[in-house]
Amino acid sequence: MATVVEPTNENIRSLAEVLRDGGLVAVPTETVYGLAANGLDADACRRIFEAKDRPAYDPLILHLLEPGWIDRIAVGGEAVARLAERFWPGPLTVVLTKKPIVPDIVTAGLDSVAVRVPSHPAMRSLLAACDVPLAAPSANPFGYVSPTRAEHVVDGLGDRIDYVLDGGSCQIGVESTIVDLRDPERPVLLRPGGVTPSQIRGVLGDRLAVGETASEVTEAAQAAPGQLSRHYSPKVRVELHHRLEPAALPDRDTDEALVFLSRPGSPDLPSHWHWLSESGDLEEAAARLFALLRELDAGSFRTVHVELAPEEGLGLALNDRLRRAAQRSQSS
Numbered sequence: 001m002a003t004v005v006e007p008t009n010e011n012i013r014s015l016a017e018v019l020r021d022g023g024l025v026a027v028p029t030e031t032v033y034g035l036a037a038n039g040l041d042a043d044a045c046r047r048i049f050e051a052k053d054r055p056a057y058d059p060l061i062l063h064l065l066e067p068g069w070i071d072r073i074a075v076g077g078e079a080v081a082r083l084a085e086r087f088w089p090g091p092l093t094v095v096l097t098k099k100p101i102v103p104d105i106v107t108a109g110l111d112s113v114a115v116r117v118p119s120h121p122a123m124r125s126l127l128a129a130c131d132v133p134l135a136a137p138s139a140n141p142f143g144y145v146s147p148t149r150a151e152h153v154v155d156g157l158g159d160r161i162d163y164v165l166d167g168g169s170c171q172i173g174v175e176s177t178i179v180d181l182r183d184p185e186r187p188v189l190l191r192p193g194g195v196t197p198s199q200i201r202g203v204l205g206d207r208l209a210v211g212e213t214a215s216e217v218t219e220a221a222q223a224a225p226g227q228l229s230r231h232y233s234p235k236v237r238v239e240l241h242h243r244l245e246p247a248a249l250p251d252r253d254t255d256e257a258l259v260f261l262s263r264p265g266s267p268d269l270p271s272h273w274h275w276l277s278e279s280g281d282l283e284e285a286a287a288r289l290f291a292l293l294r295e296l297d298a299g300s301f302r303t304v305h306v307e308l309a310p311e312e313g314l315g316l317a318l319n320d321r322l323r324r325a326a327q328r329s330q331s332s
């Protein structure tokens with residue numbers, strides 16, 4: 001069973017040693033927990049795919065201590081420098097043309113690599129101590145909800161990995177925004193996340209286009225029919241609603257749980273009613289979403305009804321994850 005360790009200087013030093021020796025360590029980031037390995041060591045990265053049961057066509061993100069590390073692994077440029085200035089360290093990933101030093105297993109054979117500079121202090125200490133880019137996908141079995149606490153990592157992967165570095169609850173709670181910058185004249189949003197499209201447009205201008213993720217594209221091409229794109233899915237059936245009207249809902253305990261965006265306004269609320277944020281604050285809602293889905297998944301509910309966020313700002317990332325969570329129930 002995995003050992004959960006606190007980010008003391010001594011522990012950081014010994015986990016850096018584990019990573020340099022080709023081992024795996026689950027790490028906290030400001031978005032979600034990642035499962036890290038030396039990103040320049042193909043054998044170490046292969047262990048990530050084995051531990052997660054992750055298909056080899058789904059490429060990994062390389063985590064760097066500083067934007068200056070980009071030159072070691074990829075082709076930088078002005079657009080990435082401007083985004084870095086504004087959003088790094090933080091929840092933004094950019095896709096760049098890779099250099100040959102990056103193993104094929106990291107990029108699933110693509111000629112591009114995804115990179116980001118995380119802000120979580122424990123992750124940054126670890127990167128400084130290893131002095132190598134760390135490849136890290138979210139630290140969950142492939143297809144399940146991403147972990148936002150050390151205990152979530154233990155629940156999902158505890159019998160497959162040796163160490164979890166405990167950095168507390170993830171502040172952002174949804175994965176990073178991914179922008180394809182291979183052609184800086186045509187940046188493409190591949191995944192909404194902690195940095196909003198309007199924040200990115202504030203730096204790059206209106207040319208940001210919205211695209212499909214590499215994994216969805218390659219999956220569509222390679223996977224057996226019926227196996228497509230089931231990401232972030234809890235086991236329980238999830239149904240989405242533009243608005244959950246409290247007055248129209250049963251107040252008795254049922255086998256259906258309800259998740260409102262903000263706290264409904266009556267004093268005595270049934271125990272199967274939940275909300276993502278008291279006041280409907282989207283940052284708070286995002287930080288709580290995955291932990292609540294896991295909690296409800298552990299209950300014996302038949303269906304979880306969830307209210308969608310407004311389609312703007314961080315609401316885009318929240319709704320993207322909710323739609324993916326709901327996908328399983330629609331396709332099986």
Ligand code: TXA
Nearest residue numbers: 031033034059060112113114137138175176213214215
């Ligand atoms: O916030 C995050 O990004 C977290 C933390 C741990 O950093 N990581 C994360 O990794 O969410 P993961 O593996 O669950 O999602 C990374 C996704 C891949 O599924 C793929 O869609 C995309 O990044 N990706 C990676 N390399 C790519 C590439 N070369 N081109 C396009 N998309 C890529």
Ligand code: MG
Nearest residue numbers: 137138139146
């Ligand atoms: Mg993931």
